[in-house]
Amino acid sequence: MNAESLSPGAATAVAALREELGDLHQELVRYNLVVWTGGNVSGRVPGHDLFVIKPSGVPYERLTPRSMVVCDLDGRVVDGGGLQPSSDTAAHAYVYRHMPEVGGVVHTHSTYACAWAARGEPVPCVLTAMADEFGAEIPVGPFAVIGDDSIGRGIVETLAGHRSPAVLMQNHGPFTIGPSPRAAVKAAVMCEDVARSVHISHQLGRPLPIDPAAVDRLHDRYRHVYGQPGTSAQ
Numbered sequence: 001m002n003a004e005s006l007s008p009g010a011a012t013a014v015a016a017l018r019e020e021l022g023d024l025h026q027e028l029v030r031y032n033l034v035v036w037t038g039g040n041v042s043g044r045v046p047g048h049d050l051f052v053i054k055p056s057g058v059p060y061e062r063l064t065p066r067s068m069v070v071c072d073l074d075g076r077v078v079d080g081g082g083l084q085p086s087s088d089t090a091a092h093a094y095v096y097r098h099m100p101e102v103g104g105v106v107h108t109h110s111t112y113a114c115a116w117a118a119r120g121e122p123v124p125c126v127l128t129a130m131a132d133e134f135g136a137e138i139p140v141g142p143f144a145v146i147g148d149d150s151i152g153r154g155i156v157e158t159l160a161g162h163r164s165p166a167v168l169m170q171n172h173g174p175f176t177i178g179p180s181p182r183a184a185v186k187a188a189v190m191c192e193d194v195a196r197s198v199h200i201s202h203q204l205g206r207p208l209p210i211d212p213a214a215v216d217r218l219h220d221r222y223r224h225v226y227g228q229p230g231t232s233a234q
Contacts, residue, residue, distance in 0.1 A: 006078070010048045014079070017043050017052045017181075018065035024185050029060050031189045033108040040086040043181035044096055044103045049073045051096055055083035073097050075149075087146055094152025095177065099159075104181030106188040109173045112195035116140075117168040123195050126207035128218055130198075132226070133190045135163030135219035143170040151175075163219065166191040 006014065024041045028034045037060070042053035052068045069085040070078040075093035077085060086092070092105045116123050116138075123138040125131055130138075141158040144150035155175050158167045165187040166176045174191050178184035201207045210218075 010045065010050065013045050013048060014050065014052060014070055015065075017045055018068040020181060021052055021054070021068050022063060022065040024181055025054060025060055025063050027185050028106075028108060028188070031192070033110040033188055033192055034060070035109065039108040040088055040092075040106070041181055041185060042086075042089075042092045042105045045070075046103070050078060051092065053089055053092055054086050055080070056086050058083065088151065090147075090149045091152035091155065091175070094149040095155055098152075098156045099177065101179065102177045104178045104184035106176045106178075106181075106184040107173065108188050108192070110188070110192040110195075112199050113138075113166075113168060113174040113192050114172075115199060116195055117170060117173050120170045122168070123191075123198050124207060125210060125215055126198060126201065127194055128210070129190070130194045131210055131215040131218035132222035133187065133194075134166065135215060138164050138166045138168060138174075138191060138195070141167045141169045141175075143172070 021041055021043055028039050033039060037057050040054040042051050044051045050070055050072055052070050055067050055069050058067060066081060067083055069080040069083055071085055071089060071093065072078055073093055073096050075089045088107050095102055095105050120140050122140050125134065125137045139158050139162060141154040144154050151169060154169060155167055165178055166174055168174050174188060176184045176187035176191060178187055198207060
């Protein structure tokens with residue numbers, strides 16, 4: 001498959017997703033989740049075995065919708081405009097192949113989440129905001145080296161059956177997933193926020209755990225009651 005072989009429907013969906021991802025990458029900058037050219041957002045093309053991802057090594061201020069790279073679910077470039085996709089493409093592709101419910105994947109090197117990842121320590125669920133968004137601790141995934149789908153395998157294995165949309169890959173940093181790219185970006189923002197707060201609480205003393213039954217109630221309410229009618233917490 002190549003850009004010329006995309007059906008009209010796929011081409012329209014890809015164009016819309018490129019626009020969305022162009023905007024969402026700037027959210028990573030706005031929330032101080034990335035530095036230089038690190039980090040990436042990708043999104044599954046609805047109804048097609050394709051996803052769109054940030055190009056490798058391109059500064060955020062130079063990103064445009066057209067610079068986003070289209071890949072198939074094996075990570076092969078379909079339309080890159082001469083640009084190579086992110087070095088994390090194989091990881092994203094693995095997630096999309098094995099988690100069909102996922103519509104967006106985000107990776108950042110945000111400071112506090114990376115600090116927990118460097119210790120190989122999950123962020124405990126000690127805040128109601130964590131219970132709301134994550135429904136559990138933020139788990140740690142195995143150490144894996146960039147270059148193949150090892151990171152993707154670690155993400156899928158760690159998050160399978162887990163309520164958290166975030167995982168801290170050991171010695172690396174956070175990856176987040178969501179039903180849409182925007183939801184995955186929101187999870188990345190919230191992951192860094194709670195990682196910071198819980199880190200500070202550790203400096204002051206021992207954080208108090210939340211009863212698991214209360215975590216369940218908070219998470220359910222956030223998902224089904226919070227916000228305006230007809231909208232989603234995502």
